[in-house]
Amino acid sequence: MAMVSSFSTSRKMPQVFCRKKEKDRGGQSNYPYKVIEITPPPKNLGIRCFPSNLQCGESVMIEGQTYTISAVTHRYQLRKGKYEPSEKRLDVLSTGRYILNLYLESLLEQS
Numbered sequence: 001m002a003m004v005s006s007f008s009t010s011r012k013m014p015q016v017f018c019r020k021k022e023k024d025r026g027g028q029s030n031y032p033y034k035v036i037e038i039t040p041p042p043k044n045l046g047i048r049c050f051p052s053n054l055q056c057g058e059s060v061m062i063e064g065q066t067y068t069i070s071a072v073t074h075r076y077q078l079r080k081g082k083y084e085p086s087e088k089r090l091d092v093l094s095t096g097r098y099i100l101n102l103y104l105e106s107l108l109e110q111s
Helices: 095-110
Strands: 003-008 015-019 030-037 043-051 059-062 065-079 082-094
Touching: 015 030, 043 059, 043 082, 059 082, 065 095, 082 095
Parallel strands: 030 082
Antiparallel strands: 003 015, 030 043, 059 065, 065 082
16 A cells, blocks of 8 residues: 655645555556545545555455445546546545345345
8 A cells, every 4th residue: 555645735635645655666656535434424534545446345454453345436626617626535434344234235126
């Protein structure tokens, strides 16, 4: 996982830059995502650096705990007639909760 290298306070939201570790130089570049655990009540897990090709159902490790991605959201803001990226967000659930939700949904469909 890449490290957060700097912040810029010129905007409303801090701008975060991700840099690669030496062993990751050959792979994809990492991008900052705002990570929210959506189990009620929602919990902000901070801004983390992950590859740009994350999809729903994939697992990610955050501070030693495994989470499963429930949704990936890319938000854009209209500035000076052009849409510019403003936020990338991951909605995650703990892997145990994600599996439990899948099981409960299958039970509901069978009834």
